[in-house]
Amino acid sequence: MIHKFFTYLWYKGNLILSIPFLPLSLLFFLIIVIRKFLHTKILKRYVSKNKVIIIGNLSVGGSGKTPFTIWLSNYLKKNKKRFSIVSSGYGSNISSPQIINDKSDPHEVGDEAVLIHKLTDNMTVSSNNRVQSNILCDQYDLDYVIHDDGLQHYRLSRDYEFIIVKNEKIKNKFLLPSGPFREPCFFHPHGKFISSNYYYNDIPGFYSKISSIKNSMTGESLNIEDNRFKNSLLITAIADNRIIIEELKKYKINLQAINYPDHYRFKKSDFNELKLPILVTQKDFVKIKKLNLKNIFILEQIIVPNGKLIELVEKLL
Numbered sequence: 001m002i003h004k005f006f007t008y009l010w011y012k013g014n015l016i017l018s019i020p021f022l023p024l025s026l027l028f029f030l031i032i033v034i035r036k037f038l039h040t041k042i043l044k045r046y047v048s049k050n051k052v053i054i055i056g057n058l059s060v061g062g063s064g065k066t067p068f069t070i071w072l073s074n075y076l077k078k079n080k081k082r083f084s085i086v087s088s089g090y091g092s093n094i095s096s097p098q099i100i101n102d103k104s105d106p107h108e109v110g111d112e113a114v115l116i117h118k119l120t121d122n123m124t125v126s127s128n129n130r131v132q133s134n135i136l137c138d139q140y141d142l143d144y145v146i147h148d149d150g151l152q153h154y155r156l157s158r159d160y161e162f163i164i165v166k167n168e169k170i171k172n173k174f175l176l177p178s179g180p181f182r183e184p185c186f187f188h189p190h191g192k193f194i195s196s197n198y199y200y201n202d203i204p205g206f207y208s209k210i211s212s213i214k215n216s217m218t219g220e221s222l223n224i225e226d227n228r229f230k231n232s233l234l235i236t237a238i239a240d241n242r243i244i245i246e247e248l249k250k251y252k253i254n255l256q257a258i259n260y261p262d263h264y265r266f267k268k269s270d271f272n273e274l275k276l277p278i279l280v281t282q283k284d285f286v287k288i289k290k291l292n293l294k295n296i297f298i299l300e301q302i303i304v305p306n307g308k309l310i311e312l313v314e315k316l317l
Helices: 002-011 015-042 065-078 111-120 130-137 242-250 282-291 307-316
Strands: 051-056 083-087 124-126 144-148 160-165 192-195 206-215 231-236 254-259 278-281 296-305
Touching: 002 015, 051 065, 065 083, 065 111, 065 144, 065 160, 065 206, 065 296, 083 111, 083 130, 111 124, 111 282, 124 130, 130 144, 192 307, 206 242, 231 242, 242 254, 278 282, 282 296, 296 307
Parallel strands: 051 144, 051 160, 083 124, 083 144, 160 192, 231 254, 231 278, 278 296
Antiparallel strands: 206 296
16 A cells, blocks of 8 residues: 555656655755765775676666666577576575576565576575675676675675666655655766667667467467457566556457566465466466466567667676
């Protein structure tokens, strides 16, 4: 209920509604300024022996960090670079860094960590302690350590910051809780901003698109325009499902959508008596897989980068 209220306040509500929360936003600003100063000027930061790439965003909610992490990882692999990936392990039960393998349980190590490992086939570490995770990675001879969603973790020194933003007009630019922003832009003067729903070549950006739909039981890849999907139900547990809904509707799919809170732990009862084909994201399927449900179809998505993004990555890396 609280989540829905603040989502409305930040993205749909009148700015006047945010005014009562401004004193809290000012307090939040003072706290993060002090925190940043302590970690960058006073306290000792951990400096990795490998180059550290931080991928993050400034606002609350999904911006495309993990899809970009997966794309960048595969781009580096294609260019013969050695690297590891660190995931925050959000929603996990682990207290120390753990290397993900094919048998890792997403409820134990985090759904994003399992998805990253699956789609990159590369060393992935899950932990809520990024310094300890990086220390583990530094036991290996690597070119880079990539941190997914690590922008606000100042205890860790970094070489590059990729800040993922959505190319959309957000009227509310306030900090939490008046607005959706965790930090102001000036906290990251050397960060490289990348749009996650943009393809034109005037700024670095990318967009995601559905490449196919996979039958979860048979593994068969199906065309999104297959008639069986004309009436479908989309079930997600991600921060923002709007882009997926918009793309599916372009194919004239009569779509119903249910979105649970991000990282929601699905139960079998969530799918009882659902007769329509059920479409799910790859991130959600890693949690649904063990339920052995029929009538589940996975939306396989790919990242399409523009020329400016390729140019930026080539220049920095």
